[in-house]
Amino acid sequence: MRRTARPLTATAFAVAAAALAAAGPAYGASADGLEVSPASVVPGGQVTVRTADCGDGGPATGDASAVGAGSLSLAPDAYGQDATGAFRVPSSAQPGTYEITATCSGSGRRITGDLVVTLTPVRERVHPRGSVKTGVGGALGPDPVQTAAGVAALAVAAAGGTWLLHRRARGDGI
Structure with a gap:
């Protein structure tokens, strides 16, 4: 068993490393390089696109026509590292995932990224609160009278069951 444990462990680590490498980055720029x-x-919201894949902040031409925004230009930022541009999503855009592209002016390289259009802003999404009306009820329901009646019924049942078990143990029968 010991001879096979090390190769199996090494194989498991190799498979995990390959899976992580294939998954791409979890945060920051997309796998294709267009953030x-x-x-x-x-x-109706404003969107900024940025890429460092055009080489030293070279200019690029963006295409957001999939979402209905048309073309845009990406210019070098203040640091000269990234090409940056912005566009406004039309108010007529339908919810869904749209591919935004940029083509580097110098190399002709095509870079893509995804934009998700939703009807509810991320900051204003409503999260469920309160109880679920299942018909079962809870221990501390909204009506204290019903709660007290339930507790009393359970106490009477427990006392009666204890009394019956006590009589049976003494041999008195029921």
């Missing part, structure tokens, strides 16, 4: 910020927006 769309915010990644989720409501119709």
